[in-house]
Amino acid sequence: MSRDYYELLGVSRDADAAELKKAYRRLAMKYHPDRNDAPDAEERFKEVTEAWEVLRDPGKRDLYDRYGEAGVRRGGGGEAPFSGFGSFSDAFDVFMREFGGGSFGSEGFGGGFGDMFTQASPNQLRRGSTLKVSVNITLEEAAKGAKRSLRISVLEHCERCEATGAEPGTEAITCETCRGAGELRMVQRSMLGQFVSVRPCAHCGGEGTRVAAECVDCRRSGRVRVERSIEIEIPAGISSDDYLKLRGRGNVGLRGGPPGDLIVGVEVDPHDRFERRGDDLLLDLPITFSQAALGVEMEVPTILGQARLSVPEGIQAGQVLRLRGQGMPKLRAAGRGDQLVRVHTWTPSGLSRRQRESLESLREIEDAPPEPRRGEDPSFWERVKAAFTA
Template sequence: MADKRDYYEVLGIDKNASEQDIKKAFRQQAKKYHPDLHPGDKEAEAKFKEVNEAYEVLSDSEKKARYDQFGHAGVDPNFGAGGPGGSPFGQDIDLGDIFNSVFGGFGGFGGGGRRANPNAPRRGTDVETSVYVSFEEAAKGAKKKIQYKVISTCPECNGTGAAKGTSPKTCTSCNGSGRVTINQRTPFGVVQTQKACDACHGQGKIVEKPCHHCDGKGRIRKTKSVDVTIPAGIADGQILNIGGHGNDGVNGGPAGDLHVFVNVRPHAVFERRGNDVWCEMPITFAQATLGAEVTVPTLDGNVKYTVHEGTQPNDIFKLKGKGIPNLNGRGRGDQYVKVTVEIPKNLNTKQKELIKELQKVTTDKNYQKRKSFMDKIKDLFKD
């Protein structure tokens, strides 16, 4: 734990960062070090894991509170003298137990009062990961297999934490409630407070023979894979929710969800603006002057388009229905093509002479007789 960097430092935020700030910082760092962008780079892979670990803690309000109070020890299930059945800083800690054990309940203040059954089913927490897709995959949809880390019920003990052939026993100190009542004599009389049972660490059960596979924790971390459908029309930064693929629940509770952040790689030719696609189309000087049929790339393949005679640089034409499909709806956007005219270079003597002749002709016919805007204004004020 001593070698671990501060989680706030890893994400580049301060302790007062909001939930949105934490999520934004995670996405920025995850994009920066994602293995897809650094194939074979072990250092980037290690930093990506570090970023995910930091986000897993700081995005969970309970884990964040433990981390803020105890540092890495507060979120490390292997830390402390918890032993079988749980740790005082383990996965299922109750912050009210810490408060009451330090400050006392004072008849209901500081988290006292009725407590939930420690062995009741609880839903697993959500997990977040990211996927990178190409521009075309985002536009047309795709199937992706995603691997991510989850906390799963131990297959050897089915989550009990007890070795095969054995089972946890109800704690006799708290009769399975996970909490004990303490009578304290004060100047105001005898005050009853509650705290987590020291014998079972608030679990209500004691594991005498811990499972060798999970060291008595009942849960293990493993890599899981899932096939994800990327819907056509999805945009960069959108999130897909996959129900029931997060961390396993506790005591038979349902699993959490998986949130997949979609990152769309930029395209060399196309640019997305809403559901429209934009691109630039270079044509020759002759094509712009005389008009011509040109080949235009689209998401559906190349199409033919006739540029009109006298097309100017930066003119824009539209290909209807060649844009991005509407997400979860009908229809699609359009494609806009901005014309760029390539001026010929390295002309030989004959070619230069032809250009000069063309200039003379166009100057004589078109430009000498054409009055400028200012000339027309001056004419209005002539006597």
């Protein structure tokens, strides 16, 4: 079905080049798939780009005005036929050629809409800055995942001027100093040859245009600061070394520039029972001398609840037992870490008469502990002897 290019851009048939460019820029920013999740956004982007590519060229526009879409498809009067856009990257190349200072095919378009502007030429759209916030969660929330509602202050496009920076009813004009280039070149000649230095135009801030009347809301910047609430999902297994990157949720750029990202740093609060070691959790477990000597089956706490632990007889203080799959979930893989249980022999104080008599009887028949071997901490054996002789 034949489409009306003027209607697609929302301009009259006698619109001049500046009106066409402004309309195309606004619609291309609106329908770019990286900024618009609608199913038809990519198709709409290609349609408005096709309309712009025809109407911006005086020859093609003349053919279109006389013969409609069929005229530019066939070509005429020596004009090359226009075949439209078969892919999104073709249409994106047109957008970048006009506003981005270069051509980027599908291979270069891998990091999102805003990444194309990180090495911008002086007069192209500039990506907005990245916002950074932090959020604290408990170890239990890190183990199960959590949701948070954050209140952030962010720069967004000014609705009054549609991010142009100009008061409605007025338009940006070409900078008289740099004549729209956005930069000034200075040529210096010396014995070694000619040197050219390039610097942004101070009159227009390197944009190539300036507004005749500033927007009263944004004061020429094309953006205003607003308070926004955002919902974030924190995945299970996250640690204090990780962060969340929300693409396109940061500050927008000046005068229609794409938004930067929002970085959410996560801090997991220390736990009063567990020590985190990667995906494993360490629990210090005090047991009595008789439990250490005879062994015991007991319930121990885990981040998931309770688990049954078998303490073998003759276990030594400081020995570590392992509960498989009872630790933290792995953030980027299936499965969970382990829970490590480090055993400590608890020495009672304030013995009752019966307890003292029992320990006295034990002392008469017990064996002496072995001498420390090379590499072992002698103080450890001293602590063991002190526990038996107290």
